[in-house]
Amino acid sequence: xxxxxxxxxxxxxxxxxxxxxxxxxxxxxxxxxxxxxxxxxxxxxxxxxxxxxxxxxxxxxxxxxxxxxxxxxxxxxxxxxxxxxxxxxxxx
Amino acid sequence: xxxxxxxxxxxxxxxxxxxxxxxxxxxxxxxxxxxxxxxxxxxxxxxxxxxxxxxxxxxxxxxxxxxxxxxxxxxxxxxxxxxxxxxxxxxxxxxxxxxxxxxxxxxxxxxxxxxxxxxxxxxxxxxxxxxxxxxxxxxxxxxxxxxxxxxxxxxxxxxxxxxxxxxxxxxxxxxxxxxxxxxxxxxxxxxxxxxxxxxxxxxxxxxxxxxxxxxxxxxxxxxxxxxxxxxxxxxxxxxxxxxxxxxxxxxxxxxxxxxxxxxxxxxxxxxxxxxxxxxxxxxxxxxxxxxxxxxxxxxxxxxxxxxxxxxxxxxxxxxxxxxxxxxxxxxxxxxxxxxxxxxxxxxxxxxxxxxxxxxxxxxxxxxxxxxxxxxxxxxxxxxxxxxxxxxxxxxxxxxxxxxxxxxxxxxxxxxxxxxxxxxxxxxxxxxxxxxxxxxxxxxxxxxxxxxxxxxxxxxxxxxxxxxxxxxxxxxxxxxxxxxxxxxxxxxxxxxxxxxxxxxxxxxxxxxxxxxxxxxxxxxxxxxxxxxxxxxxxxxxxxxxxxxxxxxxxxxxxxxxxxxxxxxxx
Numbered sequence: 001x002x003x004x005x006x007x008x009x010x011x012x013x014x015x016x017x018x019x020x021x022x023x024x025x026x027x028x029x030x031x032x033x034x035x036x037x038x039x040x041x042x043x044x045x046x047x048x049x050x051x052x053x054x055x056x057x058x059x060x061x062x063x064x065x066x067x068x069x070x071x072x073x074x075x076x077x078x079x080x081x082x083x084x085x086x087x088x089x090x091x092x
Numbered sequence: 093x094x095x096x097x098x099x100x101x102x103x104x105x106x107x108x109x110x111x112x113x114x115x116x117x118x119x120x121x122x123x124x125x126x127x128x129x130x131x132x133x134x135x136x137x138x139x140x141x142x143x144x145x146x147x148x149x150x151x152x153x154x155x156x157x158x159x160x161x162x163x164x165x166x167x168x169x170x171x172x173x174x175x176x177x178x179x180x181x182x183x184x185x186x187x188x189x190x191x192x193x194x195x196x197x198x199x200x201x202x203x204x205x206x207x208x209x210x211x212x213x214x215x216x217x218x219x220x221x222x223x224x225x226x227x228x229x230x231x232x233x234x235x236x237x238x239x240x241x242x243x244x245x246x247x248x249x250x251x252x253x254x255x256x257x258x259x260x261x262x263x264x265x266x267x268x269x270x271x272x273x274x275x276x277x278x279x280x281x282x283x284x285x286x287x288x289x290x291x292x293x294x295x296x297x298x299x300x301x302x303x304x305x306x307x308x309x310x311x312x313x314x315x316x317x318x319x320x321x322x323x324x325x326x327x328x329x330x331x332x333x334x335x336x337x338x339x340x341x342x343x344x345x346x347x348x349x350x351x352x353x354x355x356x357x358x359x360x361x362x363x364x365x366x367x368x369x370x371x372x373x374x375x376x377x378x379x380x381x382x383x384x385x386x387x388x389x390x391x392x393x394x395x396x397x398x399x400x401x402x403x404x405x406x407x408x409x410x411x412x413x414x415x416x417x418x419x420x421x422x423x424x425x426x427x428x429x430x431x432x433x434x435x436x437x438x439x440x441x442x443x444x445x446x447x448x449x450x451x452x453x454x455x456x457x458x459x460x461x462x463x464x465x466x467x468x469x470x471x472x473x474x475x476x477x478x479x480x481x482x483x484x485x486x487x488x489x490x491x492x493x494x495x496x497x498x499x500x501x502x503x504x505x506x507x508x509x510x511x512x513x514x515x516x517x518x519x520x521x522x523x524x525x526x527x528x529x530x531x532x533x534x535x536x537x538x539x540x541x542x543x544x545x546x547x548x549x550x551x552x553x554x555x556x557x558x559x560x561x562x563x564x565x566x567x568x569x570x571x572x573x574x575x576x577x578x579x580x581x582x583x584x585x586x587x588x589x590x591x592x593x594x595x596x597x598x599x600x601x602x603x604x605x606x607x608x609x610x611x612x613x614x615x616x617x618x619x620x621x622x623x624x625x626x627x628x629x630x631x632x633x634x635x636x637x638x639x640x641x642x643x644x645x646x647x648x649x650x651x652x653x654x655x656x657x658x659x660x661x
Contacts, residue, residue, distance in 0.1 A: 011659055022181050029177045033170045038340050050303030051312020056330040059166035060388040064173045064381050071180045071374035079367055082660040089659065
């Protein structure tokens, strides 16, 4: 019984850690697309890279690059997180 | 050799390849048929997902839409890529751990109800059918425009090819043909893009040319484009005309809709395990991003090149050019024959004037009619590339349309054979019988798709782009709450899906089918029908949570399903 409780507790801790990880990445996802590309576009457009207004660049290029990076970061981080809890959760 | 002969060679060659792959990848079991035996390598699944996802619209129309919409076109770029982040983080790994075949499978089991399953089947069929009609139309246009084949016959040929490999190989056959189709379509897209980038900016990488300078003048390409279009009286390319709220709503509807489309979700059931589902979403986005970061560059180059070479050019071939004048380029005359371009010398000066305003409007100074699809289709001739490149682009467009049609077809046939057949009506059905029913359902679905492509209902073209709003407003909240909120129950999910879908359908149909007066001042909160899926989704969440809290929690065993799909071990 004590073993079950320990496992339940480990599951809850794993899930909280996973939610924190996802929350952080989704914050970045929202910031580069809806934030930089839409809501803050005018402010960022004041800056330009190679003649391209920055807000416009995020909306048409930058956000897409960040999306790709975000998914691979999540792949690595989620695999590590799962490995860290492997001993506690054990294989069913 | 002529363009048409090259088109025949490329289209014939690629079709032979698809058929060959189908024969090699025959399906032997229902698991092969629905999910390719859960055994596809994540990188290959990513490639197949990219082809599945990128339709005729992405390949042919998107760059043209952006070329004329400028900043406003960003909604498609962010909207159709950002959804993969949601898929990878929130949905794909959990649905893969759930270990079943279809989206209605998940909805039906998680909400312990055949009613929920049937609502999900109806949503899946509705979304997939509106989407497949557009693909079949694309196939017909490619055949009639480039191969000189009758439109209806073209639709039928395309449909039969898809049917052949979908019926024989199911998901397994579709997956491996989609991988080949991705290679064809990306090659066909990149070759003209690289050359037009070289012409306009001198840089062979379109993504860098986008940041580069115009033909070595030291002037940034986009600054030049902004100046040129504002001189003509258009809005600056890097500024939009849509309201900020509408841009926000459309982007959100497209992103969330992507994450809720059954033919995309189903692809993540084909990999061996949950971590592969995440990785696969990452690779899918890499392969998609290659085209999606090239498209805005092509759009800007094509618009700039169009204005520079066509505006104020001398149309009559034998007229003497004055100092500083140029003759209208040859490709303009070539494409005039297709009807995608037209010139009407309103002021009788023998020069082409391009300006805002309607082509048919006599009071407007604009003398050119431009179909937006020309921006991709005419690229090879604009860049002066050899005739075979046009053949390649035709094969690429067909690959994009057929791969998407095949993915949709599988959703339709599995919804009928698996979700309605085995899981609802005939629960005692054997595996062999289900496989027979699945194959019969795909024949039926192809026949309906061919007929719908031949005689597209008037409203079909108008609603294709709205399939995303429907998916966002129906599936996404039900799946998300099903995974992340253990308390979520049957009553909440059913009420939410019905209200979300119902609201979105009525709003879109009102403006697009029943002819309500359209325009920002008539829209709810100023949100266009394209973006209304976002409001539908919010409504779905609100209704789901409220109804759920007023009704009993789900049974113990369902809560255990949630525990199981969350836990990695």
